[in-house]
Amino acid sequence: MSDDYDVVIVGASIAGCAAAILFANLGARVALLEKHSGMDAYKVLCTHTLQPSCMPVVKTLGLLPLLEEAGARRHVTHLWTRWGWIEPQDEPGREPLPHGLNVRRQTLDPLLRRLAAGTPGVDLRLGHSVNGLLEEDGRFTGVRVTAKGTQSRLTARLVVGADGRGTTVGDLSGLPVRLSANNRLGFFAQYRGLAEDTASRVWFLDPDTAFAFPNDDGVTVVACSPNKEQHASAFRADLEGSFERFVRALPDAPRIDRAERVSKIIGTRDLPNVYRRPYGPGLALVGDAALATDPLWGVGCGWAFQSAQWLVDAVGPAVAGQGDVLPGLDAYGEKHRAALDSHHKLMEDYSAVRPFNVFERLLLSAAARDAGAARHYHAFASRLIDVKEFASPGSLLRAARVNAFHRPRNAPPKI
Numbered sequence: 001m002s003d004d005y006d007v008v009i010v011g012a013s014i015a016g017c018a019a020a021i022l023f024a025n026l027g028a029r030v031a032l033l034e035k036h037s038g039m040d041a042y043k044v045l046c047t048h049t050l051q052p053s054c055m056p057v058v059k060t061l062g063l064l065p066l067l068e069e070a071g072a073r074r075h076v077t078h079l080w081t082r083w084g085w086i087e088p089q090d091e092p093g094r095e096p097l098p099h100g101l102n103v104r105r106q107t108l109d110p111l112l113r114r115l116a117a118g119t120p121g122v123d124l125r126l127g128h129s130v131n132g133l134l135e136e137d138g139r140f141t142g143v144r145v146t147a148k149g150t151q152s153r154l155t156a157r158l159v160v161g162a163d164g165r166g167t168t169v170g171d172l173s174g175l176p177v178r179l180s181a182n183n184r185l186g187f188f189a190q191y192r193g194l195a196e197d198t199a200s201r202v203w204f205l206d207p208d209t210a211f212a213f214p215n216d217d218g219v220t221v222v223a224c225s226p227n228k229e230q231h232a233s234a235f236r237a238d239l240e241g242s243f244e245r246f247v248r249a250l251p252d253a254p255r256i257d258r259a260e261r262v263s264k265i266i267g268t269r270d271l272p273n274v275y276r277r278p279y280g281p282g283l284a285l286v287g288d289a290a291l292a293t294d295p296l297w298g299v300g301c302g303w304a305f306q307s308a309q310w311l312v313d314a315v316g317p318a319v320a321g322q323g324d325v326l327p328g329l330d331a332y333g334e335k336h337r338a339a340l341d342s343h344h345k346l347m348e349d350y351s352a353v354r355p356f357n358v359f360e361r362l363l364l365s366a367a368a369r370d371a372g373a374a375r376h377y378h379a380f381a382s383r384l385i386d387v388k389e390f391a392s393p394g395s396l397l398r399a400a401r402v403n404a405f406h407r408p409r410n411a412p413p414k415i
């Protein structure tokens, strides 16, 4: 292939591979550039739960059967709250609840990269690190890339930054960026032998949180996000002891003492929220390059798949048909904002570490007490409905009614 393409995509992880496959399926010639040289490279800093919202894209890519064959676990997440467990169940006589998938990145990333590499029209170039953008007449026209110490240029009608949270493309593009602090730590480890953990579980300790997600190959990821102010010095002084004490103290805690830890304790003390404008002239950002939000909600992988799909829906026909990509880029930016802005604002606000507000208390307490309210929460946490719909006047009224008629388990019977 020559070094002139319809699309150059920087980063061959979730967002980049998904975009490459979808563009190529429309007939576009795609260069997919990845700085790592190994086909099996994967993102270590991730607890890899995929939300139900991204399942349609996973299916479109043809990835679902491959992941299930590789042992990915379907899940509907259960949540511990101080009002009890929220355990969403199928509604009798209706479609089953939409499920997500848990699959380790060491399984997911190589499978998806191979799928992209095998898609006609995709030219995957491993060991290619992008370090510059080409510009002409006020629009981006390609990238500068280094491979094995040699510099070269690739041109394209669309440049896509899918290069993650620390995006070089985003930085070089000069697109506006909004940063905010995340006042939580994030640590996790993989265990074998937590066989009783069949559901994905999240603990909302208000304001701290923890998770246990069963994955492929009998591995459960156990994670915690304690607030920095109270826990940072203890986690710095004794990571293993602090992590294990935190997990053991959870209500209905995963029995980590009976299980085998099969990874190091992995994590980070600093993960700010980063939101970039997702497009410029001749350039788009997808996945974390556009929006890297608090990992506590387990949404980044799903949004990487989904933003790739939104971009291809908006500009794919123009890219593949040699039309003008600029109007489609505006449409992509608007779709991205409409779909993710309200979710991210709430996540950003919660990452400052605050107790639940009055609406969250109302909706979560009702979800712990009522099957319909639990399904409503599931739709929100799965990112299938937005904040406005989750906390609509009707939902708040229904939650208030649930709570008004709720009687604690040990209350004396009504006469």
Ligand SMILES: Cc1cc2nc3c(=O)[nH]c(=O)nc-3n(C[C@H](O)[C@H](O)[C@H](O)COP(=O)(O)OP(=O)(O)OC[C@H]3O[C@@H](n4cnc5c(N)ncnc54)[C@H](O)[C@@H]3O)c2cc1C
Residues within 6 Å of the ligand: 010, 011, 012, 013, 014, 015, 016, 033, 034, 035, 036, 043, 045, 046, 047, 048, 049, 050, 051, 128, 129, 130, 131, 162, 163, 164, 165, 167, 168, 169, 186, 267, 268, 271, 286, 287, 288, 289, 295, 297, 298, 299, 300, 301, 302, 303, 304
């Ligand atoms: C602690 C933690 C836990 C998380 N847990 C979850 C979870 O449970 N569920 C969830 O949905 N999300 C989770 N996330 C978020 C999730 O990991 C990301 O949202 C997701 O990986 C984003 O995918 P991406 O393809 O946009 O970027 P990435 O997966 O970061 O991939 C970027 C790719 O670009 C390549 N690259 C970078 N720079 C260049 C360059 N200059 N040239 C060429 N290639 C380059 C990289 O090598 C990499 O392959 C978590 C994040 C963290 C930090």
